[in-house]
Amino acid sequence: MDSIIAMVEGGSVIVVAVLCCIFFGERLRGSLWLGGVVYGVVFAITGAIVMSNSVELIPGIRTDPRNAVAVLSGAIGGPVSAAISAIAMMALRWSYGGMGAVAGMVSIGAAAISSVVLWAWWTRWRGLQPSKMYIFYQAAFPAAAVHALVIFMMSQAPPEIFIRSISMATPTNFLAVLLLGGLIVSEQQRRWAMKSNIEMQAHLAAIANNAPGMLFQMMLDEKGRLLFPYVSEGSRRIFGIRRQRFLQTPDFIYELLDEADGQRLKEVLTASAESRNRWSFEAVYHHPTRELVWLQLSAEPRIDSQQRLVWDGSISDITTQKRNEQMKNEFVATVSHELRTPLTSIHGALSLLASGTQGEMPQSVRRLLTLALQNSERLKNLVNDILDIEKIESGSMPFELEPVQLDSLIEQAIDANANYRSSDEVTITFRNDAPGVAGLIDPDRFNQIIANLLSNALKFSPPDGLIIVRLEEVDGLARISISDEGPGIPVSFQHLLFEKFEQFDSANNRTKGGTGLGLSICKAIVERMDGTIDFVTEMDAGTTFIVEFPVVEIASEPARDTDQLAKSLRQRLIDAKEEDALEPSRPREALSR
Amino acid sequence: MDKLRVLYVDDEPDIREIATISLGLGDEFAVKSCASGEEAVPLAKTWQPDVILLDVMMPVVDGPETLRRLRSADETSDIPIIFVTARTQKQEIESYIALGALGVIPKPFMPMELVQQVKETLVSATR
Structure with missing residues (x-):
């Protein structure tokens, strides 16, 4: 019984040492010298106490966990700690004297050295982060193997004493290191x-x-x-309000937003709670010290560890972005207006003159007039193209998709192009191999694409060249190909073909006009209508542009003859006037009859 | 046979002149023009045009305001109005239509096609 009490006493001392180690260890972590000295002193005192409280578990054999203390000192405190505690304990053992003095001293020293070797190996390999596996190694090697070896080598005692000693000392030290080291490490790990x-x-x-x-x-x-379980300090930047305000009175956010935006927030939360989808919307905030602030609110729902639905999100200030967007829109609108106003006069006047409706003029004047008209046309196209690109990029170009027969549109585009053509004798042939085939397209935009590709083909065709426009159906796709007999597109330029402001530039091409935007607009439009555009080219043989759209079914619709309708409209307006000569005419009423 | 009466309103004299000539081509329309919304309203009341072509950006009384004034006067409230403008961004066109314009003819217009464009806009509104 006494021996058990003594063991518990010894254990308690070590536990106190362990707690000291943890207490100092945290403050002295990483300091090899100072930490080592503190650990060394603590373990030296601990060693002295356990050595003076040795237990006689087997008659004639006194044992104590001194080697465990030496091992722990090296394992936890490193070489400095191991040296201090080992020297102190060895000196104490020497002072006790007796038959096993040398063996006892050697076993303490060997335990300290072996633990330091393991410490060095572990620190190099894993860094200063002891684990339970490390403690197991520390328990196993010094306490068992080294210990046994030392005793075997150094013991002058008869084998019987030696065997009894080893059978006691080895397991006690092993278990002590394992338990106490484990305690230290788990406490350290918990604290860390x-x-x-x-x-x-x-x-x-x-x-x-x-x-x-x-x-x-x-x-x-x-x-x-x-x-609001959490709100960042950003609340001060965005709203000029402390975060605590949101945490304490969450409904406060509804007071900050406009009534409509507050309602919107309630709606998106309800919808997102059901669908579990991310939400995002824009709102305005009347900042106390700044002008109107535009906000972007967005959040992602998730289920937290307590099975509650929470949204993690952010509110950002998008005022600058909004202002830039607005400025860009205003700029584009102004530029378009300011450029188009003089262009309307120039182009209009030149068109009227060139049409011959204002009287005939000499051939030399006509030639100059044609030049001026062509260039005003080019300028007009440039303005339109720049605006088109802006519209496509900002997503504000309207697309009204409907199932439309492609052949009639292609014919219209060819006819329209023929009207603008100069005197070059280029022939355009339309091969319709898929009559009536329809695509889901915007007719105006489709017309723009074909007109653009035709004008390109015309531009690069030799005089008396042939342009073949072909419509066919291939694997559920309506394929429109436009082939010219032009010079072809050089390999070096092919990858730039659909880029903005890129034109294959050679001496005679500059004179052919164009803005360098046509093909990039074509590509953007084709892709917006779910189609593809590509080309095949051969130097000195010609180029074929291929546009494809998915084929759709169409209900047949009678053709509209606008001219016919215009005539009947006029007749109806006249009839209305004749019928009601005394009353002022009411075109709207007449129109609706 | 009476011609369709067209009133063209634009503050730019050059454009007004070209538009007047263009609308007169083919001898289908009787054309009058004026330089501002202020002139347009009384002229429309007395002359009773079948359609009014309005520029949008005009000083003092702009196109939309002219439209409102025409709509609020009994004698002119039913006259179809088409905007002729260089401001043709999507939201701009939508706003003109929302105001009650019949349609929009973009500037620069093609003089040789203006008559046809006016007719088409009128016809498309009756469909």
Whole structure:
């Protein structure tokens, strides 16, 4: 019984040492010398106490966990600690004297050395982060193998004493290192985890507070009321309001937003709670010290560890972006107006003159007039193309897709092109191999594509050249190909063909006009209508542009003859006037008859 | 046979002149023009055009305001109005239609096609 009490006493001393180690260890972590000295002193005192409390478990053999203390000193405190505690314990053992003095001293020294070797190996391999596996190695090697070897080598005692000693000392030391080392390591790991958790939270809070905009976590309680479990410091930047305000009175956000936007927030939360989809919308905020602020609110729903639905999201200030967008729109509108107004006069006047309706003029004047007209046309196209590109890129180009027969549109485009053609004797042939085939397209945009490709083909065709436009159906696709007999597109230019402002530039091509935007507009339009555009080219033989759209079914519709309708309209207007000569005419009423 | 009466309103004298000549081609329309919304309303009341072509960007009384004034006067409230403008961004066109314009003819217009464009806009509105 006494021996058990003594063992418990010894264990308690070591536990106190362990707690000291943890207490100092945290403050002295990473300091080999100072940490080593503190650990060494603690373990030296511990060793002295356990050595003076040895237990006689087997008659004649006194044992204590001194080797375990030496091992732990090296394992936890490193070489300095191991040296201090080992020297102290060896000196104490020497002072006790007796038959096993040398063997006892050697066993303490060997335990300390072996633990330091293991410490060095582990530190190099894994860094200063002891684990339970490390403690197991520390328990197994020094306490068993080295210990046994030392005793065997150095013992002058009879084999019987030696065997009894080893059978006691080895397991006690092994178990002591395992239990106490494990205790130290798990306590250290717990504290480190806690500390790194706190550090991580501080990191995340710093990141969240410095992120642009306001980050938040939002949820609805069981009564459907809004709660903010977290709001970042960004609330001050966005709203000029402290984050605590949101945490304490979450409904406050509805007061900040316009009534419609607040309603919108309620709606998106309800919808997102059901669909579990991300939500995002724009709102305005009347900032107390700034002008109107545009906000972008967005959040992603998820289920947290307590099975509650929460939204992690952000509110960002998009005022600058909104203002830029507005400025760009205004700029485009102004440029388009300011450029088009003089162009309307120039182009209009030249067109009227060239049409011959204002009287005949000498051949030399006509030639100059044609030049001026062609260039005003080019300028007009440039303005239109730039505006088209802007519209396509900003997504504001309207597309009204409907199933339309392609052959009639192609014929119209060819006819329209023929009207603008100069005197070059280029022939355009239409091969219709898929009469009536239809695509889901916007007729005006389709016309723009064909007109553009035709004008390109004409531009590069030799005089008296042939352009073949072909419509066919291939694997469920309507394929329109436009082939010319031009010079072909050089390999070096092919990859730039659909890029903006790129034109194959050679001496005679500049004179052929064009803005360098046509093909990039074509490509953008074709792709918006679910089609593809490509080309095949051969130098000095010609180029074929191929546009494909998925074929759709179409209900047959009688052709509209606008001219016919215009005539009947006029007749109806006249009839209405004759019928009601005394009353002022009412064209709207007449129109609706 | 009476010609369709067209009133063209634009503050740019050059464009007004070209538009007047263009609308007169083919001798299908009787054309009058004026330089502002202020002139347009009384002229429309007395002359009773069948259609009014309105520029959008005009000083003092712009196109949309002219449209409102024409709509609010009994004598002119039913006259179809077509905007002729260089401001043809999507949202702009939508706003003209929302105001009650019959359609939009973009500037620069093609003089040789203007008559046809006016007719088509009128016809498309009756479909």
